[in-house]
Amino acid sequence: QLQLVESGGGLVQPGGSLRLSCVVSRGTLDYYSVGWFRQAPGKEREGVSCINYHSHEKHYADSVKGRFTISADNANDTVYLLLNSLRPEDTAIYYCAADRNPNPAICLARLANGPFQFRGRGTQVTVSS
Secondary structure, X not given: OOEEEEEOOEEEOOXXXXXXXXXXXXXXXXXXXXXXXXXXXXXXXEEEEEEEOXXXXXXXXXXXXXXXXXXXXXXXXXEEEEEOOOOHHHOEEEEEEEEOOOOHHHXXXXXXXOOOOEEOOOEEEEEOO
């Protein structure tokens, strides 16, 4: 069973930046995409971004395109999400997840609507002045 552990969340002012990290262990990521989804109180789960762990092909939700950047450090089994130009509506718990599908566009849809195979416990991101 894959284990995913997120870190890097916090409180930031509008316009600020954060970098989230997701360390993956206890398994191999062959044929997987890894990504991030977020859940805010009273809102539906939203897929944010996915990356094919080997090709590094990426896909983003329209709401974060141009502001967030996903990347993978294969040597250290870590996936990052850089959040720039943060807005109050980005406030949510951000979860790292792995989907046994190499297509990051399909991964993104599955992170929003299911099913996917593994997820972490999440890290809180709060954007407020």
